[in-house]
Amino acid sequence: MQLVCPAGNLPALEAAVDAGADAVYAGLRDQTNARAFPGLNFGDDELRAGISYAHAHGRKVYLALNTYPDSARLAHWCGAVDRAAALGCDAIIVAELAVLDYAARTHPALPRHLSVQASATSAPALRYLHERFGIARAVLPRVLSIQQVERLCERSPVPLETFAFGSLCIMVEGRCQLSSYVTGASPNRHxxxxxxxxxxxxxxxxxxxxxxxxxxxxxxxxxxxxxxxxxxxxxxxxxxxxxxHALEEPTSLNTLELLPRLAQAGVAALKIEGRQRGAAYVASVTRTWRDALDRYAAAPHDWQVRATWQAQLARHAEGHQTTLGPYHRPWH
Amino acid sequence: MKLSLGPLQYFWPRERTLAFYRAAATWPVDIVHLGETVCSKRRELRTRDWIALAGELAAAGKEVVLSSLALVEAESDLAVLERLVAEGGTMIEANDFSAVQACAERNVPFVGGPTLNVYNHRALALLALDGMCRWVPGVEQGHALLRELREAASADGLAMPQLEVIAWGRLPLAYSARCFTARAFDLPKDRCGFRCIDHPDGLPLATREGTPFLRINGIQVQGEEITDLGPELPRLRELDVGVLRLYPQADGMAEVVAHFDAARRSPGAPPPIGARNGYWHGEAGMRREHAPA
Structure with a gap:
């Protein structure tokens, strides 16, 4: 399984590569990605430097272009796809149909990963997006149980990426308007x-x-x-x-103990959440998961969760608490 | 301009649901959406019951649309979807891409529901190619976005599907794998006891200073306020909105339908019978005066 780690800036990207990420995902410094926070993300020069650093170490960089442009702003999102291709990104992570369609037509050789924000949770949904837009991978929303993930791995037309660790969206990604109901600013649009x-x-x-x-x-x-x-x-x-906490306690997702089942199910990649976090978080969480994955690859039958891994991850969790979240039935 | 009843978002006892739609057959609504869109465990009406009800309402002269689940998780959810498409004999409201695929595979025309996340004219055109003949924008898509979308479609020479706008009701804001009603009763979702059946308008959630804020409805979260776009009717006409969607609430739906029926026949705008919808005006969805300053 590939380890896909977050980077909100160049030091975080380098930290992820140094700590053993197989791929790093990043965003541009505008509203084209779902972590459009002040002071975060990449300009073209930084992204070029990050890609160069990752490629020099044999790793990949994915660009998240996973928000939903309205008609007036669609050209800007298409321009971002062009930038991703020109800068040499290894894949783009996209949620929206028009952006997927533009990318597939204009840059067919640039792999398209379906973003978690696209809310695709079933084999037919993935088939639709695969047949129409040639997605090469899909990131699953954090709503399915481990059994459902296992079944979907059997039926999906594309390799799947699942969330492994980080802050937990409890709503179906791409389907939550709670922020915009209160503030007018939304994950999907802004x-x-x-x-x-x-x-x-x-x-x-x-x-x-x-x-x-x-x-x-x-x-x-x-x-x-x-x-x-x-x-x-x-x-x-x-x-x-x-x-x-009528909807959810402040807690983070941690699927470390499910690692063998996710591997056996054929999950292609594990995603670490947290582009808004600093290089120290990225380095520490990446190193822990790298170690866990390497030890699993070396001896899958002897693999056990180590207390030191869990202690390390808990330090970075919201409220220092973690949960298996939707992966285990009682949470539902 | 047509009136539609949106899908019933709450869980009502079987007899109450059937009585509601028997009454609706006599109301001046043109389109009725049937089916469970929120929680697949709700089975007071089974799929065959919804399909039978669709037949009865069609016989009563209504255009019937069978609405699909917003969140498809299990194989059994897909089986229900397959049945609606194959045996429903009527149009489907596709509320996720599983349903879009099911309709596209069988060349069944569909309504693009509010959770499909269509924000621009190109996405609309792509779905239209696959059979989408009517579109219900999500709650965030307000007047300016729709106007720009229509202008862009026109500039690109793209035909617009018919536009259906959420005109009245509590706005569906979020969906989760977790059941918040079960959580409020400290029950596991697998043994929830269907407590949502006791809350025909959802379970109120207030802030710690007692301000009503949201409604919990199983795995769905709604806004507390019943929003009303009636006063915007002249602008809805300018946008060529073809259908006004009214979401069923527990009480007074006949009067709400009568209000909008009178409004669509009058040239001006009716007085408000609900809260201002901030989204429509490009603002936060909830009323600005909602919380204390």
Missing amino acids: GVCSPANFVRWEEHADGSRSVRLARVLIDRFAADEAAGYPTVCKGRFDVRGEVF
């Missing part, structure tokens, strides 16, 4: 979820803190309570008179 310029923290006299997204109260934290980034899905709300 490449952002709960953008920081809408976040407002309030300190109270007793040391507690409140956090709002636009004007909506997402959570309150006691003085000694750890506070996470305020996305709607990880806030505490009142349902039936009880206040709790």
Whole structure:
């Protein structure tokens, strides 16, 4: 299985390569990708340098072009596809039909990976996108159980990539409008979820803190309570008179213990989330997964999860908690 | 301009559902969407029941569309989809690419549902080639986006499919593999006890300061507010919107349909009977005055 790691800037890309990523995925410094955060992502020169560094080490660079352009902005997304081809990216990660179609027609030799944002969860859906746009790989939304992933591996017309570790979107990717309902800025259209310029923290006299997204109260934290980034899905709300994480606790996905099953199912690549995280995160998480994958490849039958791996990954998890998320039934 | 009943997003008892559609047969709606779009475990009406109901409503003079699940996960979900397409005898609302593929393979025309994520004229044209004859934009696609899309289609010489706009109801905002209703009752999804059947308009979710915010509906999250595009009717006409979609709510649907029926026959705009839809105006979806300043 290939290890596909995130990079929000050139130091992170180099860190991923140094730590053993087989491929690194990155985005341009605009709204063409789903991590369009200030200070993040690549200009052409940085991307060229990153590709050069990766290729010198025998690794690949994928460019995420996985947001949804409206008609007025479609030409800009097509221009980004041209840039990816000109700069020598090894693949583009795309969600939107018109962008896929443009890429397939204009740069047929540039492999097209279906982004998780395309919300394709079944063999017929993948067949449609494969037959029409020649996708070479698909990234699965974080909604399927391990059994469903195994079955889909048997039936999919293309190799599959699954999320292995990182922040957990609990909604079907590409199908969540919670951010835009509150702020007007959306993952699909603007490449952002709960953008920081809408976040407002309030300190109270007793040391507690409140956090709002636009004007909506997402959570309150006691003085000694750890506070996470305020996305709607990880806030505490009142349902039936009880206040709790009504949608999901702040926790990260960690599928390390499923590694043998994912390998046996024929999953082609494991994806690490976190282009918004720094080079230290990328290096540490990549190194841990590299070690786990190498030891599995060397001796699949003797492979066991190591406590040191899990401890290392937990350090980088939201709230220091991890979950198997949708891969195991009880989560559903 | 036609009126449609969108698919019932909630889980109602069998008799209530059947009574609702018996009544709907007498309302001035032109199009009725049937079928389960949210959770495949909801089986008060089985696939054969929905298909039979489709036949009855068609006999009563309605155009019937069978709507597919927004999130297809299991082989059994695909089997239901295959049956709707092969045996439904009517148009399908495709709410994911599994359904698009199922329709395209059989040359069955389809409605592109709001979760297909079509944002531009080229994507629309690609789906039209595969048989999409009507399009329901997602909740984020507002007036400016649709106007630009129409202009771009025209400039490229592309025919627009008929446009159906969500005119009234709670907006579907998100879908998950997780059931939030089961979570609220501290039940595993596999043994959820179908608690959503007790919440015919969804389960209210409020902020910690008591401001109503969202509705939980199984694996779906909706906005709390019932949005209303009635006051935008003149602009909807300018955009050549062919169908106004009204999402079923538990109470007062006959009156809502009557309101929009009168509105479509009048030249001006009706008074509002719901919240302003911010998305339509290029803003946040929820009402700006919704939360305290």
